[in-house]
Amino acid sequence: xxxxxxxxxxxxxxxxxxxxxxxxxxxxxxxxxxxxxxxxxxxxxxxxxxxxxxxxxxxxxxxxxxxxxxxxxxxxxxxxxxxxxxxxxxxxxxxxxxxxxxxxxxxxxxxxxxxxxxxxxxxxxxxxxxxxxxxxxxxxxxxxxxxxxxxxxxxxxxxxxxxxxxxxxxxxxxxxxxxxxxxxxxxxxxxxxxxxxxxxxxxxxxxxxxxxxxxxxxxxxxxxxxxxxxxxxx
Numbered sequence: 001x002x003x004x005x006x007x008x009x010x011x012x013x014x015x016x017x018x019x020x021x022x023x024x025x026x027x028x029x030x031x032x033x034x035x036x037x038x039x040x041x042x043x044x045x046x047x048x049x050x051x052x053x054x055x056x057x058x059x060x061x062x063x064x065x066x067x068x069x070x071x072x073x074x075x076x077x078x079x080x081x082x083x084x085x086x087x088x089x090x091x092x093x094x095x096x097x098x099x100x101x102x103x104x105x106x107x108x109x110x111x112x113x114x115x116x117x118x119x120x121x122x123x124x125x126x127x128x129x130x131x132x133x134x135x136x137x138x139x140x141x142x143x144x145x146x147x148x149x150x151x152x153x154x155x156x157x158x159x160x161x162x163x164x165x166x167x168x169x170x171x172x173x174x175x176x177x178x179x180x181x182x183x184x185x186x187x188x189x190x191x192x193x194x195x196x197x198x199x200x201x202x203x204x205x206x207x208x209x210x211x212x213x214x215x216x217x218x219x220x221x222x223x224x225x226x227x228x229x230x231x232x233x234x
Contacts, residue, residue, distance in 0.1 A: 036092075037131075037145060037156055038093065038147075041087075041091045043088045044087075046063070047062065048060065048125070048126055048127065049125060050125075051124075051164060051165060052121065052123075053120075053121050054118065054119070054120050056167060058072055058073070060072035061078045061171060067080050068171075076172055077173035078171045078172065078173060079173050082163070082171050086163040087125075089160050090125075090160065093156055095154045095155065096156060098154050100151070104153050114153055115134030115135030116132045116146040119133060120133055129148055132145065134146065137155060142157060143155070143157075186200065186201070187200070187202075187210075187229075188201075189201075199214060200212070200214040201220055209222050210222050
């Protein structure tokens with residue numbers, strides 16, 4: 001073999017080696033991370049949550065002044081913790097298995113069998129695309145979910161269903177009143193029974209301690225007053 005042919009073969013081998021090295025090194029790597037049901041969802045930036053349970057009135061809450069407010073079916077303060085728990089769970093909700101679009105379309109009764117046509121419950125965040133929740137899977141620990149615009153049907157952990165309200169009362173604030181510290185400095189207690197006293201308590205603006213103003217002026221047990229106010233919140 002001539003030296004010229006030898007150099008040609010060596011050059012070809014070097015080019016082939018370089019191609020293989022670069023291809024293996026720079027080719028896109030498959031995504032090995034979790035497949036989220038709602039990729040890109042940020043629980044802290046959602047402004048509205050709308051839920052439509054089958055056969056019941058819709059529930060809609062809006063984020064206002066750092067808290068949540070029921071807008072439908074009634075206007076009323078909402079339980080901030082319950083709403084935020086749902087959003088946090090949705091942000092972390094991953095797809096355990098996905099039924100392909102072609103497989104889903106092969107069976108004309110699949111939508112009905114999965115409970116997503118019509119859905120058992122619809123969820124809409126910030127007027128975006130709806131999320132349709134269907135039936136639980138046979139073991140009961142997972143649920144079928146369909147998101148229009150995303151191919152196929154997802155199967156996710158059914159625990160998220162426990163965070164979805166079935167009626168407005170599940171998210172309605174249960175406090176009797178909002179007694180935040182500093183929002184009031186006078187308490188009047190009245191009683192229609194003549195045998196029972198009525199009295200007035202006032203908080204000193206300087207030392208923040210409670211005192212009785214009527215029917216007589218006297219110091220009050222500050223700890224007992226604060227505990228009583230705290231219990232009223234519940």
